[in-house]
Amino acid sequence: MTATSTRRPVGVPRQLSAPRTSLxxxxxxxxxxxxxxxxxxxxxxxxxxxxxxxxxxxxxxxxxxxxxxxxxxxxxxxxxxxxxxxxxxxxxxxxxxxxxxxxxxxxxxxxxxxxxxxxxxxxxxxxxxxxxxxxxxxxxxxxxxxxxxxxxxxxxxxxxxxxxxxxxxxxxxxxxxxxxxxxxxxxxxxxxxxxxxxxxxxxxxxxxxxxxxxxxxxxxxxxxxxxxxxxxxxxxxxxxxxxxxxxxxxxxxxxxxxxxxxxxxxxxxxxxxxxxxxxxxxxxxxxxxxxxxxxxxxxxxxxxxxxxxxxxxxxxxxxxxxxxxxxxxxxxxxxxxxxxxxxxxxxxxxxxxxxxxxxxxxxxKHARRQCMGVPIFNTDSLVVDPETLVPLGEGETGEILVSGPQVFDGYWKSPEATRDAFVLIDGTRYLRTGDLGYVDRDGYFFVVDRLKRMINASGYKVWPAEVEAMLFEHPAVQEACVIATHDPRRGESVKAVIVLRNGEHATEDEVVSWARERMASYKVPRVVRFAASLPRTASGKIQWRLLQEEETRSRNVHSEDRRLD
Missing domain, CATH: 3.40.50.12780 (ANL, N-terminal domain)
Structure with missing residues (x-):
């Protein structure tokens, strides 16, 4: 069965008529x-x-x-x-x-x-x-x-x-x-x-x-x-x-x-x-x-x-x-x-x-914990295979798509990004959320992972590529890769793995202070690690997932050590 958004708890309406006026x-x-x-x-x-x-x-x-x-x-x-x-x-x-x-x-x-x-x-x-x-x-x-x-x-x-x-x-x-x-x-x-x-x-x-x-x-x-x-x-x-x-x-x-x-x-x-x-x-x-x-x-x-x-x-x-x-x-x-x-x-x-x-x-009246909920008024949602865009069945994990009157018209002066953001399925234009999840038999949706790189710091979304682009402006930084690190209060914070230019020197505190002057506080790296090089694919792309997995493993090891103590 295809996982569509047609099912919802009893008593939850599907349609809403909003005023056709200005705000x-x-x-x-x-x-x-x-x-x-x-x-x-x-x-x-x-x-x-x-x-x-x-x-x-x-x-x-x-x-x-x-x-x-x-x-x-x-x-x-x-x-x-x-x-x-x-x-x-x-x-x-x-x-x-x-x-x-x-x-x-x-x-x-x-x-x-x-x-x-x-x-x-x-x-x-x-x-x-x-x-x-x-x-x-x-x-x-x-x-x-x-x-x-x-x-x-x-x-x-x-x-x-x-x-x-x-x-x-x-x-x-x-x-x-x-x-x-x-x-x-x-x-x-x-x-x-x-x-x-x-x-x-x-x-x-x-x-x-x-x-x-x-x-x-x-x-x-x-x-x-x-x-x-x-x-x-x-x-x-x-x-x-x-x-x-x-x-x-x-x-x-x-x-x-x-x-x-x-x-x-x-x-x-x-x-x-x-x-x-x-x-x-x-x-x-x-x-x-x-x-x-x-x-x-x-x-x-x-x-x-x-x-x-x-x-x-x-x-x-x-x-x-x-x-x-x-x-x-x-x-x-x-x-x-x-x-x-x-x-x-x-x-x-x-x-x-x-x-x-x-x-x-x-x-x-039917709230579930750690759950997205169900699509709101006049809104449809699908879970699809992120590669083939084929709709998936109940409980199958894929990319969450949404369609509804609240969806934006596109990105300002960015036609290519706008094209990439949408997909047409069975005649309906859906927004690709970039989040991976599934829908259960009752029509409730759950997020389980991200398709795109993103750090969630107390609800603020941090896109690593944006932070990396700003870090490259530092005169001592040759390369930078930004990943998520665990934060007990914020959930996640920003960590930067940095390769310095030959002959240049910088400390963690210097990089953090420099960043605070140039970017919003939630984007500033809370942790900076210096490395001789960054892992790359055969085509030369930085393998950020390897660094993220290493960070996650390190956190799990430390957590296990604390339990043993």
Missing amino acids: YTNLEVSSNRHPDKAAILYYGSTVSYRQLRSEVDAMAGFLQQHCGIGRGDRVVLYMQNSPQFVIAFYAVLRADAVVVPVNPMNRTSELQHILEDSGASVAFVGEELMEHVRSLPDRQVDYVIPARYADYLRDRTDLPLPGVLTSSGPLPRTESVNSPAVIGWNDALARACMPRGHASRPEDLAVIPYTSGTTGRPKGCIHTHRSVMHSTVSCAEWPSLANESVMLCSVPLFHVTGMQNCMNMPIFIGATMAIMTRWDARCAARVIERHRVSTWVTVPTMLIDLLNLTDVDRFDLSSMTYLSGGGAAMPQAVAQQIEQRWGIPYVEGYGLTETMAATHINPP
């Missing part, structure tokens, strides 16, 4: 229905839906009238979680433009690539990240709008604040002739510009998130209002969330998981977002208790941190009714502890940047 319309509707309701809770301060929409419209007008932004233009959003992130995101959409979210952990060279590749002319930037804008070699954008997150702390709070909210200095000014014009966030809003009529349609571009590259630099994923809307509505309808929900927003909003589950979905249903700029387990516990948080979509490491608080039992966390997430498998022992403490399961899901978050989620 901005969701904010318009919710602000009309609940103008005085808290849209955002931010360390003790509140932004109502009326204020949120008003500031979104004013910023959209500024983008159009002052920055010349028009339909289809790209605008970079380079910020940490904050009210400004939400306002900027929806302001870009209100201006009929396209959001290009950038990981705030990215450094100058990573930012430069995305600016150049996307062709963005305007960038919203957190003030703590302006140093990376000032370090750009030439004028990459015309306008930069820096934001100080602490400006939205309107009321005093006893909640612990991250350093970025307490160490703000004056906003940086730019003096170079080749530098972009810098207009402060508050100055832009104060102009109270009126936006033109909203014209975006479902088929227009909405978001271009960048995914780390399997063969080098990151590629932009083209998402329309239609693909993002389907995922947004699915996030709400799958667990049947109500607009009374209060959602803890601790995962990064630049990433599709946070963007959809912690921002776009709550705005769609008119719920309340409790936003955290930086992760802090104790602060999260206090926010859950104080605001009666009911919904938390997060990654396993955050839940583990919370459960490891020595005084976790003194917090009243009983308001939580729905816990979900993905990125990495939830350890069995932690899943059991969650159910024992709160009486609810941790509902695991699966998705990609290319699919604007989930393609598979476990049914809340």
Whole structure:
């Protein structure tokens, strides 16, 4: 029997009809229905839906009238979680433009690539990240709008604040002739510009998130209002969330998981977002208790941190009714502890940047542990032989394919990569996920391995080829091969095996320090090993699998030694 996605647990629907409107319309509707309701809770301060929409419209007008932004233009959003992130995101959409979210952990060279590749002319930037804008070699954008997150702390709070909210200095000014014009966030809003009529349609571009590259630099994923809307509505309808929900927003909003589950979905249903700029387990516990948080979509490491608080039992966390997430498998022992403490399961899901978050989620009432779940609304999934693309039967391991309205249109300015990403089977266009897994007789999917090289560090995907390409820029590095090494907290971390150039010298600490200045922290090698040479095939390709297998064997030997001790 062919392993298709037609089977699913009783009571789990297959179809969903999403609104055929732009994402901005969701904010318009919710602000009309609940103008005085808290849209955002931010360390003790509140932004109502009326204020949120008003500031979104004013910023959209500024983008159009002052920055010349028009339909289809790209605008970079380079910020940490904050009210400004939400306002900027929806302001870009209100201006009929396209959001290009950038990981705030990215450094100058990573930012430069995305600016150049996307062709963005305007960038919203957190003030703590302006140093990376000032370090750009030439004028990459015309306008930069820096934001100080602490400006939205309107009321005093006893909640612990991250350093970025307490160490703000004056906003940086730019003096170079080749530098972009810098207009402060508050100055832009104060102009109270009126936006033109909203014209975006479902088929227009909405978001271009960048995914780390399997063969080098990151590629932009083209998402329309239609693909993002389907995922947004699915996030709400799958667990049947109500607009009374209060959602803890601790995962990064630049990433599709946070963007959809912690921002776009709550705005769609008119719920309340409790936003955290930086992760802090104790602060999260206090926010859950104080605001009666009911919904938390997060990654396993955050839940583990919370459960490891020595005084976790003194917090009243009983308001939580729905816990979900993905990125990495939830350890069995932690899943059991969650159910024992709160009486609810941790509902695991699966998705990609290319699919604007989930393609598979476990049914809340029929959740299985360490399982992708079943395909969500209007989504089909197959398991095929990765070489022949022939569909496989129940329990047979192969590559997982997905097809659905949330799947992206392709990679920005990368037609060849787009062609390689899709395959046509029985007249249906499927995305190749690059993950190996199987489907059981009940229609549940399980991931067992990777077809592509990838390191999963606390849910952040690291493609070794991208890290290797950056390491080659080090003057002492002749060759580098990046593999995964076990990390007790993150699951996996990056390890680099490096061959130095003749006559050159470098230490592990020097390489790590050099890397920290140039790449996001989760990509930085935590371990560096120097070698005289790297293993190669007869055709000269580096045999990374041999190094990975050696690393795995070494870990298993050490684990066995500890057990014997």
